[in-house]
Amino acid sequence: MVSPLKIESRMEGGDIGILLLTGEVDIATKESLRESAQRLLADGAKKLLVELSGVEYMDSAGLGVLKGLRSRLVESGGMVAIVAARPPVTKLFAQTGLDQVFPMFPDLAAALGEVGK
Amino acid sequence: MTAATPTRMELRIPRKPEYVRMARRTSCALAAQLDFTYDTVKDIELAVGEACTNAVRHVEKARSDEILVRFTVESNRLIIEIIDYGQGFQPEEEGGEGLGLVVMRSVMDEVEIRCDADTGTCVRMVKYRDNS
Numbered sequence: 001m002v003s004p005l006k007i008e009s010r011m012e013g014g015d016i017g018i019l020l021l022t023g024e025v026d027i028a029t030k031e032s033l034r035e036s037a038q039r040l041l042a043d044g045a046k047k048l049l050v051e052l053s054g055v056e057y058m059d060s061a062g063l064g065v066l067k068g069l070r071s072r073l074v075e076s077g078g079m080v081a082i083v084a085a086r087p088p089v090t091k092l093f094a095q096t097g098l099d100q101v102f103p104m105f106p107d108l109a110a111a112l113g114e115v116g117k
Numbered sequence: 118m119t120a121a122t123p124t125r126m127e128l129r130i131p132r133k134p135e136y137v138r139m140a141r142r143t144s145c146a147l148a149a150q151l152d153f154t155y156d157t158v159k160d161i162e163l164a165v166g167e168a169c170t171n172a173v174r175h176v177e178k179a180r181s182d183e184i185l186v187r188f189t190v191e192s193n194r195l196i197i198e199i200i201d202y203g204q205g206f207q208p209e210e211e212g213g214e215g216l217g218l219v220v221m222r223s224v225m226d227e228v229e230i231r232c233d234a235d236t237g238t239c240v241r242m243v244k245y246r247d248n249s
Contacts, residue, residue: 027134027173028135060167060170092163095220096219
């Protein structure tokens with residue numbers, strides 16, 4: 001079965017990991033997200049930018065992974081930020097109160113400008 | 118589609134994560150056919166995804182390898198029931214994973230969870246067409 005989630009990842013500025021997601025983040029794909037993020041953490045990422053402009057669907061399974069990553073990174077002084085989420089995904093964060101937990105940026109340039117300081 | 122008498126449709130999916138998507142997409146197709154707005158169609162998809170995810174996640178001693186998704190179309194509302202044939206779970210057992218229930222309750226007009234010895238947990242969700 002073809003995965004409905006594609007993930008590109010890269011490091012920027014030494015300690016910023018960027019994940020670019022395209023497709024759907026649900027119970028079937030959440031492990032791919034977790035594994036990709038963990039590889040960036042292993043490469044030295046302390047700050048994680050999750051770019052969601054290509055994500056058509058996300059549910060609490062995806063939120064759970066992001067919450068777990070955030071807990072791990074915040075403990076060591078890092079963070080997870082959400083970038084360019086589409087309206088349905090932005091709504092999901094608001095419905096669950098997580099829009100108050102995760103910094104949210106309109107695009108990668110804005111996120112890198114703030115997080116890279 | 119008019120529904121003077123309720124119209125019922127049932128979908129059985131394997132209790133596997135990769136099949137939750139099938140239930141979501143079926144709910145999208147049906148909700149769109151019922152002329153719900155795009156935003157409401159996406160809300161219904163999300164609620165079905167959350168309920169099916171719970172059914173996959175919470176049932177370790179299930180009596181069936183399938184999950185039943187039942188859609189009932191009435192004149193003014195769409196009723197969706199997700200039946201897991203498990204031992205049932207109570208919402209408070211969800212713990213850290215309780216976001217799914219929060220989401221379901223925020224996007225549907227009614228959400229009710231029933232536990233039954235024969236069918237396990239049934240999540241019954243209602244969306245009224247007038248509210249779309």
